[in-house]
Amino acid sequence: MPALSRLTVLLCDSGVAAGRLYQELTGSPLVERVVVAASLDEAIRGTADNAFDVVIVDPLSTGLARTGELALGWSAAGMAVVLHVDQAVVEEQASVFYRGERVGLKELYTLDKRTPAQMLAAEAEAMLIKCREFRLLATGRSRTDRLLDRMRDMAADSGDDNLEQLVEDVDETRSLERARTGVVRPAVARGSVFLSYRFEEEDGYVRGLTGLLEDQGFTVVTGRGADGYVGAAVLNRIRGCEFFVSLMTRARPFAGAGQKYATSAWLIEEKGAALAYRKYLVLLVEEGVDDIGGLQGDWQRHVFTPTTFTTAARAAVAQLRHRSGRPDAVDDDHQSR
Template sequence: MKENIPLNILIIDAETDTVELLKNRLQLNKDVLKTYVSTSIKNAKIELNSKHINVVFIDPLSFDLDEASKFIFNVRGTLPEIVFVLFYNYFKAEQRSSEFYRGQRSRFTHYYKLNKQTPIENFQDEMVYIFQKIQSDLRWRMSDQNIKTLIQQSEDLINKNPNSESEIPKVLEELRDQLDQLRRQTTPKAETVTKKSIFISYRFTEIEYKKDLADHLIENGYSVVTGMESNQYISDAIIARIKQCEFFLCLMTKHQEKKDGTFTTSPWLLEEKGVALASNKKLVLLIEEGVTDYGGLQGDWQRIHFSSKGFMSAAKQALKQIKSFEGEN
C-alpha cells in the first residue's frame, strides 16, 4: 500500500477567521508537515519563493479578483507541481458568477474546491475528500526533485526531534521507492465504481426505514453507502460517494404538506437524485404514498410507491429491480 506524500501547505486568504479554522483542521492531518499563512498576494509570492510548498489553499474573492487570478495562473505556469484548492464562499462566487468565471477564470470550474460555508459537522468529511484528491494529484504531478526535497525535510525534522512519535519516518522508505513509479505516471487514476454498491439517499429522520432497507440489501450481498447527517447540505464528498456507487436508491418520504393535502419530499433528496442522474447511475425511487413532488427525468419502471405497512414489500421490489439491472432476474 502506498504511503501518502508529506504536505507543505500555504493558505492565502485575507479573512483571518476562516484562515484559523482551516489551519486548525489541516494540522489534524498526519500528512501535513507545515502550514504557512499569507494574508496578501505580495507575501504569498515571498513564501512560495522561500518555502517548498506543494499545496495552496486560496480564496481569490478575499483579494482583488484580477490580481488573485493573475497570481494563480502565473504560479500554475511556473510551478505546475503545486496543487491549488479554491477555498471560498460559494454563495459569494455565485453572486459574482459572470465575473468570477469570466475569461481565463473559466478554468476555475475544474479546480478542487472547499466551500467556506461548509457546516462544521460536515467540514471534516470534506477535508478527507480534498486530501484524497490532493494525494492522487501529487502522485503524478510532482517531479523527482520535489519528492527528494520532501524526503530531506522529513529527515531534518526527524533529526531535530529524534524522540517524536511522528508518522514521518514510516513514509521515507516508501517515498524513495515511489520515485521511479512517479516518473512513469502521466495521468491521474479515474475514480472507480465499486461493484454491488448502493447509495441510499434518505431523510435522516427516517432512521428505521433506512436501517430495514440497508439490512435487506446487505443480506443480499450489496454494500450500502449513505451521505452525512445533514439535512440541508449536499457536499462534494457526498457527490463523490454517489459517483463511486454502482446504484442509487432514493427513499422519498413526506416532508411538508401542501394545500391539496399531498406532500413534498426534502429538497436535498432531489439534489442527490439529480447528481445520480447526471452521473448516469441506475436509479430506484421508493416513494411514500402522498408524496407528489419527486421530480422528472426517470421512467415509471424506476418508481415504487409504498405505505408504512407495506415498506418491506417495497424494499423487496427495489432489490428485485436492482438485480434486474445486473441481469439477475
C-alpha cells in the first residue's frame, strides 16, 4: 500500500450515528470509497479477499460473540478494525463485552457514537489517520514476512549457516519491534500551547489570554467545537502541543461548602491527559475553585480574581517563556502566588 494511498472502508452498521459517519467518510480526502454492508454475513463476504483497508462495525448491534471473533480475525489479517459503539454502554457491559478472548477488542480502535456532531469530522479524521498508520505497518510486515520466507528457503537450499543465523536475527529484531510499536505520535510543535477553558469564558478571559500568548510568539491551540467532549481529536491536539495552560474558572458552587466552587469536569480530564503526555502545565485558577485535581505543585498555579487576572496571566505567560528557553524570557514565575 503506497504511503499516501487513500483508504477503502467497509461500514457494517446502521442507524442515525452510522448515517452521520457515512457522510463524513464519503467526504474525507483520506477515503477512496465506502461500502455499506447490510448484514454481518455481507461483511464476511466483502472481507473474504482482504479487499478493504478498514472495517467499521458495531458488535452491540451485529451480535457480540460472532462479531468479536470476526473483528479479531480481520485485525490479525492486517485490516484496521474500528468498533463504532456507544462507549457508555460498552463501559456498563465491560465484563461481558471483553470476556475471554474478546479482551483483545481493547486493542482495536474505537469511535464513540455519542460524539457531538460538531466534533465528528475531527474524530473521524483522527480515526482514519490511525487506520492508515496501521495499514502501512501491516503492509510492511507482510512484505517482510515474504522476504524472510524466501531467505529461509535460500538458506536451507544452500546450507549456509551464516545466512540462516542472519535470518533468525532479523526475525527476532522484527518481533521485538512489533512488540514495541504503538500508535504513531504526532510531532510536537515547538512554541505551541493547548489552552483548556470553559467555553463560557471565550469573550472574556480567553480572548485576553490568547492575545498575550500570541504577542509573546506562542501558537494557541484549543478544543474549540468539542463542547465538553474529550475525544481522540482533542487528545491529539494536547499531545501535539509543547505546553498546556488551563484556565479553571468557577462553574458551580459546592453544596454547603461556603465559597468553594467546582470547575468543569472536562477541564480536569484534559489536565489529566496533559499530565499523562508529560506536558509542562501552567494553571490559572479562579479564586474559590477547589477541585483542580492532584499531582500539581503550587509553583505551576496562579490564582486570580476578576481584578487580578491580567497580572496572573502575564505571570503565567512569563513562566512559559522562561520554560521555553527564549533569551528574552522574564523570570517572574512566582509573582502572582
